[in-house]
Amino acid sequence: MRNAIKIDKDTIITIDNSGCIGEKEHDYVKVSNEVAAYYSARVSILEQWCAGAQPTHLFLANFTSEEAWGDYEKGFAKVFEEIGEKMPPLNGSTESNFTSMQSGLSLTVVGKIAFEVNEENCDWFIVGKPLVGEEVVNNLNDVAKLNELILLIKLGVVKHVWPVGSKGIKAECKKIFKNNEIECALPLEKSGGPSTCVIVAVDREQLEQFYEIVSVPVEQLIIK
Structure with missing residues (x-):
């Protein structure tokens, strides 16, 4: 949690x-x-x-x-x-x-x-972009959509969601992956505001369905 x-x-x-x-x-x-x-x-x-x-x-x-x-x-x-x-x-x-x-x-x-959290056999991604303040209302197409996330959860495509807060992606990843280094194309220390981006664990066998459903920007999170 x-x-x-x-x-x-x-x-x-x-x-x-x-x-x-x-x-x-x-x-x-x-x-x-x-x-x-x-x-x-x-x-x-x-x-x-x-x-x-x-x-x-x-x-x-x-x-x-x-x-x-x-x-x-x-x-x-x-x-x-x-x-x-x-x-x-x-x-x-x-x-x-x-x-x-x-x-x-x-x-x-x-x-x-209501459902099981399971990270086995998963790849990690960032859905949406970190936005804060007026950026949020000015860039709605870059904000992770709740209806898409809950659908992915119910379908079993996404096994775990982890919202990004004010301390940014890097700080959240430290909680998830401890001392492992991470790599991602997004700014790792920028505030995620009201969780405009979300870290997700996606079942490797359902990546195609994941990309079909998500309509906002997605970046893979590399765990080293």
């Missing part, structure tokens, strides 16, 4: 935070609240898949405003619509005593183990 926490034999907890991204005057990245929520949910769900789990419950900590709640809920719903799953129940809390100058949310996802 990456940053997920396993609290019993089949319950997985993941979390993602989004700060200074939204519609407020002092936000660093100006996007709709719905878009901010979409990408936060994206990260938390990829963390669930990394642990072999599917989401069952969502919990939102909303620091932006009471009015933002509905937009955040729409953003979460968009992710589940994309992957063809019913959105789990959403609960949480809004900071209503004080008004913040910048947007902020934290999404906690509870999930249950």
Whole structure:
């Protein structure tokens, strides 16, 4: 697993935070609240898949405003619509005593183990490109697609997914491959933002199907 926490034999907890991204005057990245929520949910769900789990419950900590709640809920719903799953129940809390100058949310996802993670007889690839900030909304064709990833998982083509975070591909690979050196055409230390690129283990016997399904850029990851 990456940053997920396993609290019993089949319950997985993941979390993602989004700060200074939204519609407020002092936000660093100006996007709709719905878009901010979409990408936060994206990260938390990829963390669930990394642990072999599917989401069952969502919990939102909303620091932006009471009015933002509905937009955040729409953003979460968009992710589940994309992957063809019913959105789990959403609960949480809004900071209503004080008004913040910048947007902020934290999404906690509870999930249950749903499929096996297996890296045997696999080759490794990066799906998508590392993007951050306004690069994300300006380069949507370079962002790994959740609907394609979940299809590949269900077909057994992809055996493991590992989202890339703010520390970049190299830092994630150290967690997966320990001290092994890696080689890839992508910038290895650039932030992956809201997991715009994902490390995947692909069954060597199904590489052709992998390339047929993935519509965004793909780079092979060489493990030395």
